[in-house]
Amino acid sequence: MDSVESQLKQTVNDLMSKKEELQAVFDMAANGISILDHNGMFLYANKFFQDMMGYTMEELYTESCISLSSPEYAAASETAVQKAIKYGSIQNFRKVCITKSGEHLNASMSLSYLKSRNEIVMITSDITQDIKYQDELKKQVEIEVAKRTEQYEIMCHQSRLAAMGEMIDSIAHQWRQPLNGLGLIVQGLRHISDNNMLNKEMLEEIEEEIMEKINYMSQTIDDFSSFFRISKIKESFDVLNSIEDAIRLIDVQLKANSIDIKIILENGVPRNVVGFPNEFKQVIMNIVHNAMTAVVAKNKNNALIEIKLTFYDGRLNICILDNGGGIDEENIEKIFDPYFTTRENGSGIGLYMSKVIIEHHMQGYLTVQNHNDGTKFCIELKCQELQ
Ligand SMILES: Nc1ncnc2c1ncn2[C@@H]1O[C@H](COP(=O)(O)OP(=O)(O)OP(=O)(O)O)[C@@H](O)[C@H]1O
Ligand SMILES: [Mg+2]
The missing domain is CATH 3.30.565.10 (Histidine kinase-like ATPase, C-terminal domain)
Structure with missing residues (x-):
């Protein structure tokens, strides 16, 4: 009998020490740990969670994980509780909570259902800083991309200007010959007219020659201008x-x-x-x-x-x-x-x-x-x- 009693005492002592151990873990944890009933009402919350949300344990007894959510997340929070009960657990559910002083807090939660007690253990991490950091990073990336796009556009422009410079060089070369040709024709015209050689056939011949050179010059311009059309x-x-x-x-x-x-x-x-x-x-x-x-x-x-x-x-x-x-x-x-x-x-x-x-x-x-x-x-x- 004595030994049964002492065994019981020992077990109770063990249990107490396990409870203390667990309590210490809960209190020292750098995450919010809370226990909810099957409706999401708070049954327990560690010190970290209380400090994070600004509520005392007494105040939390009348709150639920749904009531502490920002209104647009209330329905999703309710679903999260139901899903944890149905599937045993859910991981990294992200939402915005509202602290007692009305501040918005970005949180990531994992919920695990304790079937034998019909209760839920909820671990909450404050990811507000992470999100702020990510937003800042995103903004920084956007600024960098905008800068690069601008730089790239400047380069596109410069490259087209450089190409245009080369083109103008080419046009000058392409035109030199027909322009010289036209000059010679004009000089020849005076000679022809001074010598009264201008008749209908001669005029047609000269006209044809002039038109051929003009067409060539105009074709050159068409080639170049179509080249600069960006599709x-x-x-x-x-x-x-x-x-x-x-x-x-x-x-x-x-x-x-x-x-x-x-x-x-x-x-x-x-x-x-x-x-x-x-x-x-x-x-x-x-x-x-x-x-x-x-x-x-x-x-x-x-x-x-x-x-x-x-x-x-x-x-x-x-x-x-x-x-x-x-x-x-x-x-x-x-x-x-x-x-x-x-x-x-x-x-x-x-x-x-x-x-x-x-x-x-x-x-x-x-x-x-x-x-x-x-x-x-x-x-x-x-x-x-x-x-
Ligand atoms: N066929 C080639 N033979 C030898 N060197 C070349 C040849 N093609 C390019 N290069 C080298 O590569 C460099 C870069 O060429 P890139 O066309 O980018 O610029 P660039 O010709 O110097 O100036 P631009 O922007 O006016 O074309 C040239 O300066 C030259 O040193
Ligand atoms: Mg080049």
């Missing part, structure tokens, strides 16, 4: 046509520098890609213009630029090769960086924009390597029709 909608286009269009724009300069340009097309290469044809032409122009500058600087007498189109595994490869001496190994990593240039009047945006256009706008690849006595730029694009 916002992706379209399916023939890359070979675009390459030819781009080359036509600087053909006179290539000829003036005695640069041979060849397009080599592998048999049966499909040529349709989806993207922005004018931007693509700008890329070809940039690369060919760079190649031209390199071969001119090298003063080559067999200056050659080759554009090879091949097709492999559903992808079209457009490689542009020159024999302008290549790029210094120490620079090759940097040539796609914005503002990297080794040229006196270069802006260093040409290749950066080309990479953005091919890789970001057209989901392709633009790579470079030194090759024989020059460089090889390769554009890889997926061959496809518009969906």
